[in-house]
Amino acid sequence: MTNKEERDNHRPSINPVLAHLEAIATGIKWLTRKPMTLMYPDMEEKKPEYFRGFIIFNYNKCIGCSLCAQICPPRAIHMYRVPGDKRIRPGYDAGRCIHCGLCTDICPTDALDVSPVHDEVFEQIGSMDFDPVEWHIISKKLVEEHAKRKRKLVITRVDEEVGLRYEPVE
Amino acid sequence: MVLVELAKILHVPVWALRGFLAPLVYPGLAVLLGTVLFLIWAERKMAARVQQRVGPYYVSPKLHGALQLIADGARFALQEIIVHIETDRLMFILGPILTFTFLTLPFTVLPGGPGIYGFRSDFSMVIVYALLTLSPITVILMGWASSNKFAMIGGGREALLTVSGEITLALAMLSVAAMYGTLDFVTAVEKQMHTGIIGLVSNPIAALLFFLAMLLLTDRVPFDIVLGEQEIVQGPYTEYSGVLYALTMAIDYVKLYALSLAFTLLFLGGWAPFTTPLLGAISVYIKSLIVMLFSVFLRAVYGRMKLDQAMNFFWARLFPLGFVALALGVFVHVIYA
Amino acid sequence: MIGRELGQRDGYRVVELYIGPQHPASGHMRLVVYLDGDIIVRVDPDIGYVHRTMEKLSEIREYVRVISLIERMTIIDSCNITLPFVEAVEKLLGIEAPPRAKYLRTILCEINRISSHLYGLGIGGIFLNHSTMFMWGFGDREVFVHLASLLTGARLTHTYNIFGGVRRDLPQGFKDEFLKAKRYMLRKLKDYDKMFFNNPVIRGRLENVGVLPKDKAIAYGITGPNLRASGVRYDARLLGYAAYSELDFEPVVGKYGDGLERVWVRLREIEMSLDLIEQALKQLPDGPIFHERYAKMVPPAMKKWFEKGRVKLPGGYVRLRPRKGEIFSRGEMGHGEVTYYLVSDGGMMPYRLRIVTPSARNAIMFSILPPGNTLMDLPAIYGSMDYFPPEADR
Numbered sequence: 001m002t003n004k005e006e007r008d009n010h011r012p013s014i015n016p017v018l019a020h021l022e023a024i025a026t027g028i029k030w031l032t033r034k035p036m037t038l039m040y041p042d043m044e045e046k047k048p049e050y051f052r053g054f055i056i057f058n059y060n061k062c063i064g065c066s067l068c069a070q071i072c073p074p075r076a077i078h079m080y081r082v083p084g085d086k087r088i089r090p091g092y093d094a095g096r097c098i099h100c101g102l103c104t105d106i107c108p109t110d111a112l113d114v115s116p117v118h119d120e121v122f123e124q125i126g127s128m129d130f131d132p133v134e135w136h137i138i139s140k141k142l143v144e145e146h147a148k149r150k151r152k153l154v155i156t157r158v159d160e161e162v163g164l165r166y167e168p169v170e
Numbered sequence: 171m172v173l174v175e176l177a178k179i180l181h182v183p184v185w186a187l188r189g190f191l192a193p194l195v196y197p198g199l200a201v202l203l204g205t206v207l208f209l210i211w212a213e214r215k216m217a218a219r220v221q222q223r224v225g226p227y228y229v230s231p232k233l234h235g236a237l238q239l240i241a242d243g244a245r246f247a248l249q250e251i252i253v254h255i256e257t258d259r260l261m262f263i264l265g266p267i268l269t270f271t272f273l274t275l276p277f278t279v280l281p282g283g284p285g286i287y288g289f290r291s292d293f294s295m296v297i298v299y300a301l302l303t304l305s306p307i308t309v310i311l312m313g314w315a316s317s318n319k320f321a322m323i324g325g326g327r328e329a330l331l332t333v334s335g336e337i338t339l340a341l342a343m344l345s346v347a348a349m350y351g352t353l354d355f356v357t358a359v360e361k362q363m364h365t366g367i368i369g370l371v372s373n374p375i376a377a378l379l380f381f382l383a384m385l386l387l388t389d390r391v392p393f394d395i396v397l398g399e400q401e402i403v404q405g406p407y408t409e410y411s412g413v414l415y416a417l418t419m420a421i422d423y424v425k426l427y428a429l430s431l432a433f434t435l436l437f438l439g440g441w442a443p444f445t446t447p448l449l450g451a452i453s454v455y456i457k458s459l460i461v462m463l464f465s466v467f468l469r470a471v472y473g474r475m476k477l478d479q480a481m482n483f484f485w486a487r488l489f490p491l492g493f494v495a496l497a498l499g500v501f502v503h504v505i506y507a
Numbered sequence: 508m509i510g511r512e513l514g515q516r517d518g519y520r521v522v523e524l525y526i527g528p529q530h531p532a533s534g535h536m537r538l539v540v541y542l543d544g545d546i547i548v549r550v551d552p553d554i555g556y557v558h559r560t561m562e563k564l565s566e567i568r569e570y571v572r573v574i575s576l577i578e579r580m581t582i583i584d585s586c587n588i589t590l591p592f593v594e595a596v597e598k599l600l601g602i603e604a605p606p607r608a609k610y611l612r613t614i615l616c617e618i619n620r621i622s623s624h625l626y627g628l629g630i631g632g633i634f635l636n637h638s639t640m641f642m643w644g645f646g647d648r649e650v651f652v653h654l655a656s657l658l659t660g661a662r663l664t665h666t667y668n669i670f671g672g673v674r675r676d677l678p679q680g681f682k683d684e685f686l687k688a689k690r691y692m693l694r695k696l697k698d699y700d701k702m703f704f705n706n707p708v709i710r711g712r713l714e715n716v717g718v719l720p721k722d723k724a725i726a727y728g729i730t731g732p733n734l735r736a737s738g739v740r741y742d743a744r745l746l747g748y749a750a751y752s753e754l755d756f757e758p759v760v761g762k763y764g765d766g767l768e769r770v771w772v773r774l775r776e777i778e779m780s781l782d783l784i785e786q787a788l789k790q791l792p793d794g795p796i797f798h799e800r801y802a803k804m805v806p807p808a809m810k811k812w813f814e815k816g817r818v819k820l821p822g823g824y825v826r827l828r829p830r831k832g833e834i835f836s837r838g839e840m841g842h843g844e845v846t847y848y849l850v851s852d853g854g855m856m857p858y859r860l861r862i863v864t865p866s867a868r869n870a871i872m873f874s875i876l877p878p879g880n881t882l883m884d885l886p887a888i889y890g891s892m893d894y895f896p897p898e899a900d901r
């Protein structure tokens with residue numbers, strides 16, 4: 001932490017010529033550095049543990065307690081009656097979900113879980129609203145597809161020179 | 171010479187062929203357009219590098235996004251030109267076209283290499299200067315014709331800045347003219363080659379003044395006050411769209427190209443050390459390209475200067491310095507003679 | 508055409524200029540500027556374009572659902588804005604977060620503060636057309652967003668503070684990543700100084716522009732870095748919420764109160780925050796991250812998650828009923844001080860939640876600072892204020 005004296009004369013008057021030269025020199029210095037951009041569609045970042053993407057649902061584990069629907073802040077989860085099932089089951093509106101992950105935290109049976117899938121494209125608004133069975137199916141599908149993606153997978157690391165760098169992972 | 175042969179084949183006098191080729195091919199339109207495209211791409215790439223980004227890329231990944239500008243151009247060409255109801259229609263549409271036309275005229279007398287020019291005149295410096303000073307008038311008119319407060323303020327700023335910038339430019343040019351005892355670009359270059367000392371060395375003050383005035387007149391950062399995006403949207407060009415907007419955007423780059431050529435001829439020794447047309451032309455082109463690249467690189471270093479400070483800078487600092495440059499020019503002339 | 512635009516106001520011949528809401532530099536708001544020549548006579552900030560009735564919405568949500576609602580006021584600073592609310596509710600519930608949770612909250616708060624300041628500096632840069640500062644601010648913010656996503660699993664809307672603790676424990680390797688980020692940032696701050704703060708062009712734009720004297724700053728209730736830049740030593744962190752009472756810090760206080768000073772305060776606060784995070788990481792106590800009372804109620808099969816550093820919530824968590832009462836709480840965000848006034852009638856939802864955000868308090872600066880400056884100073888003042896419209900409108 002800067003100490004008090006240093007702070008008090010914190011605005012030294014500058015020598016305009018030198019300051020101009022310094023600014024240009026700094027510009028040239030950074031001209032030679034590497035960018036910190038993640039070339040996203042070509043590369044994909046390996047998300048950190050418990051990254052909160054699309055919520056995946058396992059129908060078989062669910063006990064129909066409806067806690068997830070109660071805690072969901074934007075009401076993205078609604079309880080449905082499924083024909084042939086005595087219990088009510090949650091359905092999911094991915095368009096409303098804010099990926100807060102609270103539903104996965106409160107689910108008493110781990111029927112819900114977070115997944116790193118965060119860039120799935122749905123072409124119609126209606127197709128983002130899933131009833132329990134659809135949710136179960138799409139969850140499985142998304143997780144499988146995500147594992148099979150062909151993009152280069154990288155992991156983000158903080159770098160002391162340029163801020164962030166991306167290391168390929170196998 | 172190739173030119174003479176070509177004139178014979180086409181049955182036209184050589185001077186007419188020159189007058190045709192210089193403004194349209196080199197140093198004029200054809201090379202100009204390529205340069206502007208390259209320059210904007212280079213500007214964006216350089217700024218991106220400094221800013222730890224990649225810059226234009228996905229339009230042509232192999233060429234690192236060099237075709238981005240072509241894509242943008244195609245988009246502008248296909249876009250509807252909106253002329254809103256309150257504009258002064260004629261002036262609004264003519265504005266960018268006239269400005270662009272005025273700005274291509276200097277290439278008739280600006281030499282692009284030994285023997286490469288449209289017309290040779292004893293007053294080519296004055297002609298270039300005069301033709302360049304025509305464009306701000308149309309820009310001001312564009313601002314007025316747009317019937318938009320932001321455009322109007324932008325036009326006002328253009329008027330204010332042009333006056334201060336052009337005085338400085340004139341003083342810099344005058345001191346060079348005094349130094350070489352000529353108002354002709356070709357003679358100036360020959361003088362530099364003859365003495366072996368380029369203008370940048372013999373009169374650095376004039377070179378600095380010329381460069382700064384060039385930045386101001388071409389709206390480069392830190393003097394892009396006329397465009398002033400954060401206050402007045404796009405200055406006089408606020409209301410333009412489509413091809414007309416593309417033209418207004420090109421205006422500054424065309425001016426930059428013309429002035430960089432002049433800078434090269436006056437201060438960097440023109441086509442020195444070569445004397446053959448081809449090598450000389452390449453030498454002039456590369457030198458002016460470096461000047462242009464440096465001036466667009468400043469975008470990544472500076473913000474926008476405040477209007478009153480820029481005016482103060484030009485009138486209180488550079489204007490007196492101009493007289494020093496003039497005196498220095500006269501002094502050097504005496505030494506040369 | 509021009510004649511129509513001239514009018515009289517307060518005895519001046521003025522031009523009325525509408526800057527925003529569709530303007531490159533207005534944000535989600537409109538500034539009605541009255542110009543006499545190039546001099547600003549008066550500015551009327553017209554806010555409210557992104558008003559989302561946060562206070563009313565929070566009255567129809569259970570407490571835990573309110574958290575992720577209110578963090579949407581300032582998603583760039585979501586830990587700081589939810590923390591005072593969470594602490595207020597905790598007090599009504601009669602619980603206190605375990606020490607480790609408090610430290611983790613502090614760490615995330617400071618990470619958020621750095622990214623908020625970098626965001627503000629970046630915006631301040633582009634308002635002066637300094638594109639490099641803009642990109643650097645946003646690029647370096649990415650480093651801290653990355654750290655936050657390591658810690659919480661989300662880049663911006665962390666929903667990290669919950670009643671009784673935090674939702675995730677410190678992941679492995681976080682400390683190393685942070686130390687690298689700190690070294691990087693300290694080095695980069697030197698370049699910020701060279702490129703932006705000491706750049707003569709920027710100095711010219713910001714020095715003695717929009718001066719806010721100390722007495723005026725206090726009288727108008729300005730808050731945050733803008734207040735400290737005017738020389739007032741006030742920082743809500745000094746109240747010692749979360750773990751701040753156990754950390755050693757001294758708020759950055761400026762002197763001159765002009766635009767440059769406000770930028771300087773932000774730059775130095777980044778340094779201070781880096782230092783605070785390091786301290787907190789060093790002193791981080793061991794122990795639970797979630798309050799006993801709720802951890803006990805979690806179904807036994809789910810207890811395994813606590814060992815993996817992730818909190819599971821008990822079923823009753825949605826139906827928390829804080830006791831009847833009123834409570835006032837405050838916290839320091841990146842933009843300034845946020846205050847909550849919470850009235851609970853003992854039900855599952857707040858009876859009333861009054862929120863005063865720092866940007867709402869700073870919005871008055873649009874009226875008091877620009878008059879007398881030129882039109883070109885307006886973006887400079889706006890940029891140096893670090894104003895965030897969605898937060899002001901809430």
Ligand code: SF4
Pocket residue numbers: 055071072073074075076077096097098099100101102103104
């Ligand atoms: S992640 Fe949050 S918003 Fe999405 S379904 Fe779960 S509780 Fe609802």
Ligand code: SF4
Pocket residue numbers: 061062063064065066067068069089090106107108109110111112
């Ligand atoms: S909380 Fe879990 S078990 Fe209960 S209804 Fe939702 S998914 Fe099923």
